[in-house]
Amino acid sequence: xxxxxxxxxxxxxxxxxxxxxxxxxxxxxxxxxxxxxxxxxxxxxxxxxxxxxxxxxxxxxxxxxxxxxxxxxxxxxxxxxxxxxxxxxxxxxxxxxxxxxxxxxxxxxxxxxxxxxxxxxxxxxxxxxxxxxxxxxxxxxxxxxxxxxxxxxxxxxxxxxxxxxxxxxxxxxxxxxxxxxxxxxxxxxxxxxxxxxxxxxxxxxxxxxxxxxxxxxxxxxxxxxxxxxxxxxxxxxxxxxxxxxxxxxxxxxxxxxxxxxxxxxxxxxxxxxxxxxxxxxxxxxxxxxxxxxxxxxxxxxxx
Amino acid sequence: xxxxxxxxxxxxxxxxxxxxxxxxxxxxxxxxxxxxxxxxxxxxxxxxxxxxxxxxxxxxxxxxxxxxxxxxxxxxxxxxxxxxxxxxxxxxxxxxxxxxxxxxxxxxxxxxxxxxxxxxxxxxxxxxxxxxxxxxxxxxxxxxxxxxxxxxxxxxxxxxxxxxxxxxxxxxxxxxxxxxxxxxxxxxxxxxxxxxxxxxxxxxxxxxxxxxxxxxxxxxxxxxxxxxxxxxxxxxxxxxxxxxxxxxxxxxxxxxxxxxxxxxxxxxxxxxxxxxxxxxxxxxxxxxxxxxxxxxxxxxxxx
Numbered sequence: 001x002x003x004x005x006x007x008x009x010x011x012x013x014x015x016x017x018x019x020x021x022x023x024x025x026x027x028x029x030x031x032x033x034x035x036x037x038x039x040x041x042x043x044x045x046x047x048x049x050x051x052x053x054x055x056x057x058x059x060x061x062x063x064x065x066x067x068x069x070x071x072x073x074x075x076x077x078x079x080x081x082x083x084x085x086x087x088x089x090x091x092x093x094x095x096x097x098x099x100x101x102x103x104x105x106x107x108x109x110x111x112x113x114x115x116x117x118x119x120x121x122x123x124x125x126x127x128x129x130x131x132x133x134x135x136x137x138x139x140x141x142x143x144x145x146x147x148x149x150x151x152x153x154x155x156x157x158x159x160x161x162x163x164x165x166x167x168x169x170x171x172x173x174x175x176x177x178x179x180x181x182x183x184x185x186x187x188x189x190x191x192x193x194x195x196x197x198x199x200x201x202x203x204x205x206x207x208x209x210x211x212x213x214x215x216x217x218x219x220x221x222x223x224x225x226x227x228x229x230x231x232x233x234x235x236x237x238x239x240x241x242x243x244x245x246x247x248x249x250x251x252x253x254x255x256x257x258x259x260x261x262x263x264x265x266x267x268x269x270x271x272x273x274x275x276x277x278x279x280x281x282x283x284x285x286x287x288x289x290x291x292x293x294x295x296x297x298x299x300x301x302x303x
Numbered sequence: 304x305x306x307x308x309x310x311x312x313x314x315x316x317x318x319x320x321x322x323x324x325x326x327x328x329x330x331x332x333x334x335x336x337x338x339x340x341x342x343x344x345x346x347x348x349x350x351x352x353x354x355x356x357x358x359x360x361x362x363x364x365x366x367x368x369x370x371x372x373x374x375x376x377x378x379x380x381x382x383x384x385x386x387x388x389x390x391x392x393x394x395x396x397x398x399x400x401x402x403x404x405x406x407x408x409x410x411x412x413x414x415x416x417x418x419x420x421x422x423x424x425x426x427x428x429x430x431x432x433x434x435x436x437x438x439x440x441x442x443x444x445x446x447x448x449x450x451x452x453x454x455x456x457x458x459x460x461x462x463x464x465x466x467x468x469x470x471x472x473x474x475x476x477x478x479x480x481x482x483x484x485x486x487x488x489x490x491x492x493x494x495x496x497x498x499x500x501x502x503x504x505x506x507x508x509x510x511x512x513x514x515x516x517x518x519x520x521x522x523x524x525x526x527x528x529x530x531x532x533x534x535x536x537x538x539x540x541x542x543x544x545x546x547x548x549x550x551x552x553x554x555x556x557x558x559x560x561x562x563x564x565x566x567x568x569x570x571x572x573x574x575x576x577x578x579x580x581x582x583x584x585x586x587x588x589x590x591x592x593x594x595x596x597x598x599x600x601x602x603x604x605x606x
Contacts, residue, residue, distance in 0.1 A: 204510065207511070217601070225488055298522070302566055302600075302603075
């Protein structure tokens with residue numbers, strides 16, 4: 001199946017207890033598409049960068065099998081920049097700087113070739129822009145959306161509007177509580193599913209991820225206990241990319257297959273955090289992904 | 304296999320957002336043995352109560368298949384009393400009152416019939432008393448120990464002494480960090496295993512439990528997402544009881560079987576929290592335990 005990924009391509013400044021990167025490739029769509037491209041060779045990207053973005057970096061993405069026809073370059077503006085600093089336990093971070101730049105007036109341009117994609121992953125982005133991208137498409141079979149607390153706090157009406165169009169929502173535990181007004185995650189999931197999504201993924205970081213499906217079905221994918229988490233940036237996007245990548249590869253939207261997709265998502269999330277920014281995702285091989293996935297089988301399966 | 308459970312039998316006062324119980328049966332060995340008795344019919348108990356304890360309550364335990372020969376009654380003293388209050392999110396609690404009473408000078412008396420038990424579960428208790436109980440036995444094949452932050456803070460030397468005799472330690476995540484001085488749980492587990500136990504279970508409450516075995520093997524049992532947690536008191540003891548109960552029932556200490564035991568432990572923990580104190584554990588049937596265990600299969604297994 002064909003897969004479209006809409007989101008940001010960015011420069012990030014990162015600081016974690018393991019070190020500092022002043023300027024490194026980033027953005028939700030970059031992470032998401034790199035991750036998904038490890039599962040399927042029909043991945044298109046819709047995003048925007050500025051004149052400061054290197055053609056060689058676009059080529060790097062194309063070399064990974066990502067169709068970059070939908071990556072708009074606005075020559076007289078700068079690429080979106082985000083700078084963040086992680087605390088010692090890696091579970092929380094501060095935003096040090098945000099320069100929206102090209103994102104300020106971003107209107108996603110979905111190429112003709114991408115309009116009929118079967119699956120769309122709308123990565124974390126202003127909900128109104130996510131809606132524009134979705135409306136430019138020919139009713140994809142599966143709409144997967146990621147969001148964050150910023151949009152729950154500031155553009156709730158727009159978020160609720162797109163949630164009505166969404167099949168699968170991915171959100172973290174604190175955001176699920178914020179969006180639903182329920183502390184208990186089972187009740188939060190019920191509340192959020194009433195807003196539109198038939199399937200909900202609640203990400204709990206180092207505590208794994210819950211998949212809430214139809215008829216009260218629940219599945220849980222653990223996080224791999226890691227001795228060293230170098231940089232969590234992009235882990236959620238790689239997680240989402242692994243999820244949709246597996247679905248595109250297998251052409252099966254059943255709950256049982258979404259369980260498998262969640263294990264692939266957890267696999268990609270665990271790989272993403274092992275190096276700074278997208279460094280690990282750029283270099284990881286299919287064999288390494290399969291070996292990591294096997295660790296999850298050991299971790300979670302009982303004979 | 305025969306199983307001995309050493310720990311407290313108590314009266315508890317409990318307050319949770321769901322209600323209040325002024326005085327209800329409790330204690331680590333009561334919970335642990337009730338849970339284990341759902342798996343095996345060869346469970347002995349070593350503990351102590353005061354003259355205020357009802358013979359009918361002892362009979363209740365015996366009716367559940369627990370051999371209570373090792374339950375000492377000190378007629379002129381009072382039973383151990385603990386009163387606690389849980390916060391809204393149920394993840395933290397305050398101790399309101401502790402009356403040690405019979406525990407103050409407790410010397411565990413292990414009956415002859417219990418000295419040769421194959422497995423001993425040393426429930427949460429002063430480490431020096433746990434050691435006395437262990438020394439009174441004829442070298443059991445498997446020693447499982449539970450402990451808490453109080454003993455790490457106050458009687459560390461005694462705790463380290465008994466850890467050298469232990470095969471399996473169960474401990475929660477914050478206590479694992481406190482004992483090891485490592486925030487990362489993989490590193491904490493390595494540090495604690497160097498203190499003696501060859502297998503370590505780190506309990507993460509609503510986030511499940513990790514089993515660290517030989518040669519770096521790791522297994523994870525999820526917690527069942529529950530809409531209502533009525534009272535977490537005793538959940539850790541029921542968890543430990545399910546773990547040793549399964550091992551006693553199956554007579555197999557391999558890591559693969561400990562994985563299964565951890566799923567049974569998680570099953571019993573999820574049942575324990577559904578009512579106040581031991582109310583649910585007293586009434587739950589084998590059929591309900593099997594049905595709950597099946598929910599864990601749905602939750603964690605991928606086809």
